[in-house]
Amino acid sequence: MEVLESSAALADRIRELKASGKIIGFVPTMGALHEGHISLVEEAGMQSDVVVVSIFVNPTQFNNPDDLKRYPRDLQKDLDLLKPTPCELVFAPTVKDIYPEPDNRFFDFGLIDKVMEGFYRPGHFNGVAQVVSRLFDLVKPDKAFFGLKDFQQLAVINDMVRQLKYDIEIVPCAIIREPDGLAMSSRNQLLTAAQRKNAPIIAQTLFDSCNFAKSNSINGTVEFVTQSINSAPELEVEYFEIVDGDTLQSVQNWEESDYIVGCIAVFAGEIRLIDNVIYKKNMS
Ligand code: PAF
Numbered sequence: 001m002e003v004l005e006s007s008a009a010l011a012d013r014i015r016e017l018k019a020s021g022k023i024i025g026f027v028p029t030m031g032a033l034h035e036g037h038i039s040l041v042e043e044a045g046m047q048s049d050v051v052v053v054s055i056f057v058n059p060t061q062f063n064n065p066d067d068l069k070r071y072p073r074d075l076q077k078d079l080d081l082l083k084p085t086p087c088e089l090v091f092a093p094t095v096k097d098i099y100p101e102p103d104n105r106f107f108d109f110g111l112i113d114k115v116m117e118g119f120y121r122p123g124h125f126n127g128v129a130q131v132v133s134r135l136f137d138l139v140k141p142d143k144a145f146f147g148l149k150d151f152q153q154l155a156v157i158n159d160m161v162r163q164l165k166y167d168i169e170i171v172p173c174a175i176i177r178e179p180d181g182l183a184m185s186s187r188n189q190l191l192t193a194a195q196r197k198n199a200p201i202i203a204q205t206l207f208d209s210c211n212f213a214k215s216n217s218i219n220g221t222v223e224f225v226t227q228s229i230n231s232a233p234e235l236e237v238e239y240f241e242i243v244d245g246d247t248l249q250s251v252q253n254w255e256e257s258d259y260i261v262g263c264i265a266v267f268a269g270e271i272r273l274i275d276n277v278i279y280k281k282n283m284s
Pocket of ligand 1: 028029030056058061128131132150153
């Protein structure tokens with residue numbers, strides 16, 4: 001496994017790979033890798049000839065400086081985790097390499113980034129789009145793999161790919177969970193023991209809500225999820241919205257769309273966790 005730290009070195013390797021006709025699968029990450037990331041790398045390994053993983057904590061997507069400061073970083077541990085996987089090339093650039101000049105691009109994602117994460121973390125998705133497009137320009141992947149835990153991020157990336165006309169297949173990958181249901185996240189390691197003990201209530205409530213939803217309204221289901229989670233110690237729902245899975249806009253009743261998803265953000269103390277559940281997905 002090769003580790004490259006400069007975009008110039010990466011450009012040389014990518015040129016060689018492209019010249020030999022290799023299909024490049026790309027997994028962008030911010031490090032602090034866990035089984036969720038590894039599952040993306042495994043999937044990329046099955047669908048491409050060469051897997052490139054980037055490790056870069058992108059400052060432009062953090063709207064909260066404390067969150068950026070405490071984001072876990074341990075490159076050696078990440079490399080050890082990647083060693084037994086199909087990852088062949090790790091790109092771990094500096095901020096200067098990714099942003100030689102400040103990136104002043106402003107993306108317009110319509111209503112997709114005005115709700116949920118976009119509403120509570122203003123500027124977050126603009127930063128995600130900046131870094132992912134920059135990484136796409138450098139890595140030139142044929143396919144890129146993203147986890148469905150960041151459901152709204154996937155919608156934003158798909159829209160960015162459409163807007164910037166990238167010839168890249170975006171592959172959504174299933175949420176990977178701990179045995180107790182908690183969605184895997186780099187932020188889980190920041191939880192105290194008590195918060196970690198309570199955090200699985202988020203996923204368990206979402207799963208329970210699928211049953212509850214069968215005989216209750218959207219509003220009733222929102223209330224059920226919010227109250228159940230808020231009544232657990234140390235957990236506080238920031239938002240729970242039941243939305244159309246394509247437009248990400250709230251739906252008022254279960255018949256309004258064929259694709260309905262519940263998206264949630266919860267504070268466990270200072271640590272913000274997100275998760276989601278699909279209520280309905282009928283292929284038309
Ligand atoms: O999902 C993430 O880890 C980040 O948002 C991403 C896509 C690597 C961009 O920094």
